[in-house]
Amino acid sequence: MKIAIGNDHAGTEYKAAVVEFLQSKGIEVSNFGTDGLESVDYPDFVHPVASRVNDKQVDLGILICGTGNGVAMTANKYPNVRAGLCWNKEIVQLIREHNNANILCIPARFTSIPQVIEMVRVYLDTEFLGGRHTNRIEKIPLKC
Template sequence: MTDSGTLAGQVVAVAADHAGVTLKDALADDLRAAGAEVVDLGTRGTESVDYPDYGAAMAEAIAAGRAPAGVLVCGTGIGISIAANRNPAVRAARCANTTDARLARQHNDANVLALGARTTGVEVAADCVRVFLTTAFEGGRHQRRVDKLAGR
């Protein structure tokens, strides 16, 4: 994640449950069009699936280094973010607007953005993704807090 304003060359994992798959696919298309490499962790259709499985898949991808950042989508963004945050390598932030997305990166060094397909329109979601992925962590006074989240 950079503050250069470009997504070209970034590797971004995406995952969603059945409620979020349409938004996930639209966001993945936007990311590819912007030059990002997308690691799609599923789901692929609208048949009912369990969001914890996709939150865990994202967490595993982040922890293993397959992608430094990710985007999760479920109906509200809440359940899937809770699932991802069970892994200490993940700092998933459920965001509803670009201010949330910017501050999640600047102050919390969030590495996963969670969105609600039933609560956030596609344009707002796309703006959140762009801001999230192009905003740098400020460090400084925020670093000690992030270290505490990591148990350091």
């Protein structure tokens, strides 16, 4: 499995913990986030992740910023991306089961690192349910 990860300055410590967790599971990680704490612009780190998920160069993506909203808004501009903002494992399970989310967006300022590791575990372990949800997923892309 290949996962792309990106973060701004608010998510640096979280990203390091998530990368360590993923690598311990034998998952290949492409890191597009900052490793510093100095203020940066989150879109610069979202686009490399979202474009790789969009083009199926990686299986899944993870994005981390202060609220998770900025990274989710940016990632969801890509036609094949379904980025979900989550702050607990129950929501993570639902974005995978119901929305077939391929990018997990995490609000670093509203979660703890242990909580995020559990969220990532659920993200990896949960499958899309299909069925009635498939029709809904197919209606998401804008058809102009």
